[in-house]
Amino acid sequence: MGKKIGVGLLGLGTVGAGVANIIQSPEGRHPLVAGIELVRVAVRDLNRPRNTSVPSNLLTQNPQEVVDDPSVEIVVEVMGGIEPARELILRAIASGKSVVTANKAVIARHGKEIALAANASDVYVLIEAAVGGGIPIIEPLKQSLGGNRIQKVSGIINGTTNYILSRIAKEGVTYQEVLKDAQKLGYAESDPAADVEGFDAADKIAILSGLAFGGAIKREKIPTQGITKLNNLDIDYANKLGYRIKLLAVAERLNQGTESISSLPLAVWVQPTLIPEAHPLAEVNGVNNAILVEGDPIGEVMFYGPGAGAGPTASAVVADILNIAGVRVIKDQSNCLDPLLAANSWRSCHLVENSKMIQKHYLRLRTKNSPGVIGQIGKVFGDHNVSIQSIIQFDASEAGAEIVVITHEVEKGQITSSLNKINALEEVNGLLAQMVCL
């Protein structure tokens, strides 16, 4: 693979530490991870104790040192905030370095300036982590859906508000109560405005809109309404009518016709929205995010997962690093495939014996309708160390009964040997069905 690709990290908070951890423990990940090296890390305070394995000689309090270090090929900005993040990103670009950033605020506000600079310098600025946390959405929009005419992108893209709305809908608690809990759990900032007023979601839909429709729109003109004025009564009425209320962000093209117009008209908005129960976005709860993309000819696809958090965000940052590293391998070496696209196996795998599979099991037994039968069956499972989630009797009559057993996770071999004993019980007439459970 040649020389390792040097990565410089701006910021060593939870996301930065997550990225460092992935790069420093490449075993079991894509082999290209082993071709990446962390060479310089900017932190705010050198003396703060921190829980990472980053050698202290890599650390500096001067972020410009990271950007300017000649061994840094890719600058990873995970410090957040507008400045000096914007300035450092532009400085990296100007010196011919590609940038990976999780900073949605900078990209939503200064994306155009940054993209122009990146193209002028022939470098990449990748932003998978800026929207949807760990969910791959930016790369699929750019790389997998390019054959489509995108009609609409809609999503639950703010985890804080979705956590709050999910708990209100489920428990009927007040907004103020849940907000306090969310702050305690670290899901909401002490000043929650960016989340609860919808500004964070507006940043993200501005970014998604630019990718889906191929042109930037004015972030500050997006009509944005948060959840602070939402009335519990409407959540209740909505439930009764078969809807869930979510803070939805939408970007949609309005003309269906020809492309012979000078500018594409888009409706882009962020506001609390009633979503029918059967809609794929209706059951996205808690801090999860989901993004639905509608296009021609694909129809509808949805991307769902953790919308925030150090691990998922670090996963997205590393995805971008790998994409840049993959392209760099092609540029450097003629006759070489992009290692991310190539079809290489990189380790040996084998199937385990069926009896070693670990699963929950659903078993339906026909038994005599005798009072002791559930106890006898339970004892056999206990003897085989099979832990039971539930045993329920259906359809008891003089003709007999049906007993449904759902186990906890056990090796299939334990189930097989238990069933051998159970089938031999005088009270049991047979096993009628056996399936696995999630």
Next chain:
Amino acid sequence: MGKKIGVGLLGLGTVGAGVANIIQSPEGRHPLVAGIELVRVAVRDLNRPRNTSVPSNLLTQNPQEVVDDPSVEIVVEVMGGIEPARELILRAIASGKSVVTANKAVIARHGKEIALAANASDVYVLIEAAVGGGIPIIEPLKQSLGGNRIQKVSGIINGTTNYILSRIAKEGVTYQEVLKDAQKLGYAESDPAADVEGFDAADKIAILSGLAFGGAIKREKIPTQGITKLNNLDIDYANKLGYRIKLLAVAERLNQGTESISSLPLAVWVQPTLIPEAHPLAEVNGVNNAILVEGDPIGEVMFYGPGAGAGPTASAVVADILNIAGVRVIKDQSNCLDPLLAANSWRSCHLVENSKMIQKHYLRLRTKNSPGVIGQIGKVFGDHNVSIQSIIQFDASEAGAEIVVITHEVEKGQITSSLNKINALEEVNGLLAQMVCL
């Protein structure tokens, strides 16, 4: 962009025609689509009338002509079946051409042979369309999740069986009845074995397992159980216990520990599975597919969408063509970015006026409890061409009533002018809430 990239198509059935249609109408898609040209197409019968815009001079009945044509850089195999598909793929690879295929049966059985040949010839074989129809899952696994240690991939990856199980669960009809319907609708083949016995799902999980865990396993050893022996009684009991039954395909690594083992032990299986109602896979119904990926540090992400069909499958095929084209652009031109990764805008977009946004609206009004009030409100909406989905009265008492209106899709301007009139009605005391609906 230089010379166009020549694509040769093996097969012009529904998927092939969908691919041709995308390539031949690039407007409104990613600009790289315009850099691709359809140069040769193999069909079974030249004289069959067909509903495509492919010029007849591109057609040939000899697929080797397509593979051997020097202007074909990328061979797209959408003819299906094992032979001659396998042979033609290997012939294309041997002559240094990259291949895109939707053929899961060939890849699941001969993937190793094909991958070895591709790497020896320094060409790509991309297979996004082989699993999950239009859902981007192969590329995200390769390109976006490479930083993770994947723990488990589980999915509903056969649309036919999911359609059958969804209808049994909802309507209580028999397997035989639904199978007949599925055959009439084109969701099931006249010989449905590949789908209903789980073989198709086993092909697909073999492919996903190889990508997720980095090494091939033996396709023929995957324990596979279809839905033909499923008893409606168990579907009923499962529902009562809070589960849905789906044909699930799972690939999971069994060791959690170090990587210092010579071969990774995997549990891979296909079988009917009970899924708790609240699980993200539980509400995947009809011919839709969904794939859940669990890894460290990402947690869980899910990809959901149409698992089959000409349009979605063609979208996935074109995604692969674009990925190869993007890499080719870098190789050809020094100082050039991969156009799929670069941050280019490629058209002008603008936001429309708020009043022009088209949405369904939820309105909650406080009114006097008078018998004519719903009629009066309905009349105002009618006068403004606002079509109503429902008007419902809540909490009627002497103090007044609350009326909830849900409209069909209308321009926001129509809602605003209707509400101006409604607020002026003597019977209406005020608008208490206004939201949009999906």
